[in-house]
Amino acid sequence: MGKHNHPYIPNSQPEIKAEMMKTIGIKDVDELYLDVPERYRLRKLLNIPRGMSEFEVKKHVESLLAKNKTCAEMLTFLGAGCWPHYVPAVVKEIVQRSELLTSYTPYQPEVSQGMLQALFEYQSMICELTGMEVANCSMYDWASALGEAARMASRLTNKNEILIPRVIHPERLATLRVYAEPAGITIKQVAYDAETGQLSLEDLKSKISEKTAAVYVENPSYLGFVETQVEDIGGEAHANNALFIVGVDPTSLGILKPPGDYGADIVVGEGQPLGNPMNFGGPLLGIFACRGDLKMVRQMPGRIIGMTTTKDGNRQAFCMALQTREQHIRREKATSNICTNEALCAVASAVYMALLGPEGMRELGETIMYKANYAMRLLSKIQGVKAPVFNSPHFKEFTVNFDEAGLSVKEAHEKLLKLGIHGGKDVSKEFPELGETALYCVTEIHSKEEIERLAKSLEDVLAGRC
């Protein structure tokens, strides 16, 4: 690399390199590769670009990113598993603290108390929100957390059928299938009531049996409505010695009854909206919590931080707990293979929850619900639009149907886009029975004015005015 060292590689400076080679007793670094069979040693440069200065890198990456149009540049109503919420500045500041950012799994707890305590606090706050007793310190995302929950339920019950709602995010379903299949778990979908979207209790009863390991519901559902029969559904599961798994959007839990209060055994969900940006869908934050009995906790996947004391008993401190479930100890018998998780996203969520507190979480839920319902009301007044499709209470997302307007979701979307508005996700292929339907999302970041702009623009689009 010439006479300089690369800024990230201090010992690539030729003199230092020579000194170190001398210590080892070699003349060329290639001597350290002599044990690599000759035919595999790469003799050409990789076909990737030459190195750039920091300024050039910045310019290059920024110019590529500038080809996008972000949600900051257009009024956007997308959700469906990755939601736009405001991330307070202090959250960003804390997760950029390099002591946290550049550390790793706290294998040496004595120098890692900061991360360990922050993760313990995350776990504890998730427990408070969900009404559960134990939470792990993160899974990759909601979808993979669901996959792990299904496997955990199957291990706990020694049964291998999981009942899930027909109204589920297709990406979560696809993920669940990949996690479930090798464990011999079969997935059955329970129909919904066409009028309300609610899980059909009749269909649930017809499908549940002594083979059922777990019944899974989402609240709010993928299509945004609140599932109101959760007590009956959980009761049905328990009557059949099956576990009750509930998937949540935690921003709803300041106002919606926590799953722990309606009998959930395992709670999964997406923690991204609590202080983590969208980042084109990743990193996300898989929530995983369960009841506190030992039998369950021992089957949990992932890392769990516990409170303990120093050996002399003088001081409260934190370390990883129940590691004998994990891959580095139990290897092929581990409850999961997960190692690296989404710890820093969990810290962001801890900071977020601490900032909002009990009153703020309630307000967050209320604000979202008011604004989403306001949007729903305005859109439903537009000629040819049905919003929502289902007659049920809705939280922050809702379906918008265009069948009577004689316009496809795609056409409406393209016209809105020209007006600088990005409409909701097209779900008409996922739910053909719902016709031309999109899933719209409104959160606390959408102002009344912006919602009205959406309604006005949509009205113009449908009336053929633009």
Added chain:
Amino acid sequence: MVKQADWSEPVIFELGRKGRRGHILPAVEEGVKQVVGSVNTIIPENMQRKSKPKLPELSEVEVARHYIRLSQMNYGVDSGLYPLGSCTMKYNPKINESLANSKAMNMLHPYQDESTLQGILEILYRLERWLAEITGTYEVCLQPAAGAHGEFLGTSLIRAYHKFNGELEKRREIIVPDSAHGTNPASASMAGFNVVVVPSDKDGCVNIEALKEAVSERTAGLMLTNPNTLGIFEKNIEEIARIIHDAGGLLYYDGANLNAILGKVRPGDMGFDIVHMNIHKTFSTPHGGGGPGSGPVGVSEELAKFLPVPRVVFNGERYRLDYDRPHSIGKIRSFYGNVAVLLKAYAYILSLGNEGLREVAEISVLNANYVAEKLKGIKGLTLPYGDEVPRKHECVFSAKPLKRETGVSALDVAKRLLDYGLHAPTIYFPLIVDEALMIEPTETFEKEELDRFVEAMRKISEEAYKNPEVVLKAPHNTAVSRLDEVKASHPRTMILSWKMRLKKGGE
């Protein structure tokens, strides 16, 4: 000696006061409630939350102070050497952070119209091509969120491949060397395979005779780390590849750590069918105290059709997300991967370029061998599996003689290193080395810092022989002294949440 900050910081639930707030939300505007009515009339009675979540109540000031204090009780790569073997704790360039934390990255939604995503898709497309070039594979999938997630994808692909060929019923076994990382057997088992362990030879490499015996018509594949976890290159790789392929199995490469081989050797050229790589190791993205990472998977042409959807495709003009892959296994998570992490890797590869990446490999190997050479003379330490072969990115010492002669174990050495202001190596792994100290200096630490580490090790050895108590009771200078980890996991004493703490409070 150094002294770590100790704020004796209370748990956040013990801080604050009723009624305090740390963040104010935008108000619901005039008129909205009139239209909507009360939230309590929308949510049916049985679904309303009756009591508020018992979260702490603090001002922003207190929250900021609490977490800043906690951060000061944490050691990171920016604090000093972090020679945690197998984890590649290298410097995380700041420019990558600032790019990934920009609005231009943060504010992209995964379901935006493709016309608004041309830049990010181009970045992902190019990154896939570069990673394929680096690993010598045909196609790369960026979806996995971590190394183990990549492994699960890999073992799921092995499953898909044998199923496609109608052989899954028969091929039930995945072979894993005894030196493998714990995630390897765990991932094989998660994808429904039985794990067959093969022992390592006297030279630390896979025992070929044992491998031949382990292979059969039941073999689905082999998971191999090369350089292995001892830091030694599997010199018989050609024969290993032949044995597995002749038996109809697939070769899986655990490339969690490609540091030593960047631009030097490529898994694909060695015959591997599937490779996962850890972006949060080799490609310098921060570990975040345990994540997020990213674990892309590269595969041979034959396996590409099984990769998860969507794939980023380019028709020479526009980038697109392609879901039309009939043989795809489906998905292993939502959306496309940990994109903010991948963006940092993109910037990192650009910063280094082809020559720079080769330099990364060479200096990481130079540093590891330098440290190994300097540690060799220290009393109580040995370098198992011979010092004739050079190590690659890491070296594994044994503190067995030290323990026998002084009672000071690898764990004690690790704890004492913390007192010297250094992070400890990985200990007790790989399992085939007694009292293992697995040391990976990486290319990003200067000679002086490596010397400081060696000097600390020498002093600890001296202490162990002269005054073992000081090592046995270490650490002394950290925020807290040695912890009672048994208590944390014992059913009677375990406290996994604040709620449990309050419940068990009286005990």
